[in-house]
Amino acid sequence: MTSPQITTALVDGRKLSWREAGRGPAIVFLHDICADSAAWGPQFAVLAKDHRIIAWDCPGFGASSLLAQREPAAADYADAVAALLDAAKVDRAALVGAGLGAVIATTFAAREPRAVGALALVGAQAKIGGTEAGRMLSWLQELIRDPAAFARAYAELALPSRCDPAVRAHVEAMAARVAPIGLGRACQMLAGTNLAEQLKSVHLPLLLLYGDLDTIAPPEAGTLIDMIVRGTVTEIVEQAGHMPQLEMPDPFHRALRAFLRAARARS
Numbered sequence: 001m002t003s004p005q006i007t008t009a010l011v012d013g014r015k016l017s018w019r020e021a022g023r024g025p026a027i028v029f030l031h032d033i034c035a036d037s038a039a040w041g042p043q044f045a046v047l048a049k050d051h052r053i054i055a056w057d058c059p060g061f062g063a064s065s066l067l068a069q070r071e072p073a074a075a076d077y078a079d080a081v082a083a084l085l086d087a088a089k090v091d092r093a094a095l096v097g098a099g100l101g102a103v104i105a106t107t108f109a110a111r112e113p114r115a116v117g118a119l120a121l122v123g124a125q126a127k128i129g130g131t132e133a134g135r136m137l138s139w140l141q142e143l144i145r146d147p148a149a150f151a152r153a154y155a156e157l158a159l160p161s162r163c164d165p166a167v168r169a170h171v172e173a174m175a176a177r178v179a180p181i182g183l184g185r186a187c188q189m190l191a192g193t194n195l196a197e198q199l200k201s202v203h204l205p206l207l208l209l210y211g212d213l214d215t216i217a218p219p220e221a222g223t224l225i226d227m228i229v230r231g232t233v234t235e236i237v238e239q240a241g242h243m244p245q246l247e248m249p250d251p252f253h254r255a256l257r258a259f260l261r262a263a264r265a266r267s
Contacts, residue, residue, distance in 0.1 A: 017063035022048030026093035030101025036062035042249035060182025098122035110201035118263035123217035151176035205263035211240030
């Protein structure tokens with residue numbers, strides 16, 4: 001899966017990197033915890049025809065440096081989103097966040113609502129509880145021991161058994177190149193962040209996207225979020241696991257496009 005070349009800016013002496021293509025209304029994509037900006041290849045191929053698409057490498061992932069904080073909070077990652085928009089000269093954008101990116105996107109939207117036209121969350125969970133936190137710790141330990149074995153195990157968990165082999169290989173490749181320290185700091189942030197509380201401060205059009213076969217963040221995870229944010233739109237992508245944007249891009253694009261059209265009509 002091809003994606004545009006990496007662009008890098010220095011922010012306070014640290015690298016912040018992203019991929020970019022297209023012209024039009026901006027959509028900023030924030031990837032999940034075992035991925036990087038290459039997680040959005042199909043979106044560049046399709047949505048960049050009439051949008052400006054920007055997909056970052058979260059600090060500590062891909063080509064981006066770690067944040068300065070040793071124990072960064074969600075607000076610190078949100079500050080990095082602000083730096084990304086500033087570096088890319090984007091005043092206002094729709095945000096699409098998956099997993100880790102969903103927490104960061106929500107935190108930024110709560111702090112800077114004027115910079116966000118709409119918010120879409122993929123595989124979002126309202127709260128990372130003890131079971132999920134323990135699983136992330138086991139991921140970190142496995143990544144340190146054997147990156148290749150970790151990547152295979154993660155792809156096995158994140159994707160359904162009948163997933164396209166090319167998608168599986170792509171997900172494994174992203175997981176294998178995750179840096180343990182970046183993963184560790186992101187896991188620590190997620191375990192200490194209550195997305196449900198952040199959502200109480202969000203008053204924007206909100207789309208929730210889930211794969212119907214997702215075992216990491218199953219569709220029922222959206223029930224609590226739907227109770228918190230009035231007017232939430234929920235879309236279930238059939239035959240998809242934790243990365244519907246890669247596994248089933250056509251229905252993913254249809255749902256996102258319809259949501260963004262409706263959000264612009266209301267603004």
